[in-house]
Each structure stands twice: as C-alpha cells, then as structure tokens.
Amino acid sequence: MRQQVLVLYLSTSTLDSHVVGWSQYDGTGRTHPTTGDSDEPPYPTGLAALLDGWRLFQASQLLPPQAGHEYDVSFLKHEFFFEKLEDD
Template sequence: MTTSSTRQQVLVLYLSDSALDSHVVGWSRYDGTGRTSPTTGDSDEPPYETGVAALRDGWRLFQAAQLIPPYPGHEYDVSFLKHEFFFERIVT
C-alpha cells in the first residue's frame, strides 16, 4: 500500500512597501519536501515580481509584517527589511 504525505514549502518575500503588488526586494525559500536543500533560491532574480504573482501561482499568504511607524527622529535609519510576507505551499 502506497501512502502519500504532504510537506510544506515556505516562501518569504520582502517587498518594497506594504502593498502585496509592490516589487520584491529580497526573498528566502525553505523546502520541506526533501527534493532540494532546505533553503533554495540562490538566484539573483526573485522568484516572483510581486506578492500577488506568488498568490496567482498557488502560494498561500499566512503572515504579513505589522505596520509600525518609526520612532520620531528615526524615520531615515537603516534597519531590517520591514515589509515581510510569508507564503506557504503544501505539496504531495
């Protein structure tokens, strides 16, 4: 008897602003299927141009970063990429 199991793939996209249709500026992929190394995406090109493009390709959005205004006087500080969106895809 053959049984199929499902595994999760996770895609993290960092967008240029808080809108899902804004451009991807950074990304990470994590593949729980075992078909590739746990982190993939060594390309210089993002896997999608926007978050909406990932949705159209079957990825499900499950977390978006909170929109927190900068502390007064720190509006131009350089820090982490704050427009972070987590997507998942369940594969057999």
C-alpha cells in the same frame, strides 16, 4: 503533506509591489532546504506568488518609525510569509 515556505520582502506594504529580497525553504526534501542561487526573485511581486498557488499566512505589522529614527537603517519591514503544501 509537506510544507514549502516562501518569504518575500516587498518594496511597500502592498502585495503588488516589487520583491526586494526573498528566502525559500523546502520541507519536501526535493530541493536544498534554502534556495536562492539566482539574482532574480522567484516572483516579481507577492501577488504573482498568490496567482501561482502560494497561500499567504503572515504579513508584518505596519509600524511607523519612532520620532527621530525615520532614517535609521534596520530590517526589511514589508515581510510576507507564504506556504504551499505538497504531497509526500
């Protein structure tokens, strides 16, 4: 079995919110290690990835901003990791 990993950054903390960024890694060797040559995300929402057979295995913690830092620019905070296991 080989692992494929999909990282989706969503607009909110809910899986049915829109994808705003993504990365995909293919451990099967069938495609380049990272894909993303398209301006369109592989799925419109995290829920759509689940419906297509991806398994959610990590979601980022929901941390409130520190007082005085509500408008600081930083990392995308609604990050979800998905995986698929493929036969060799």
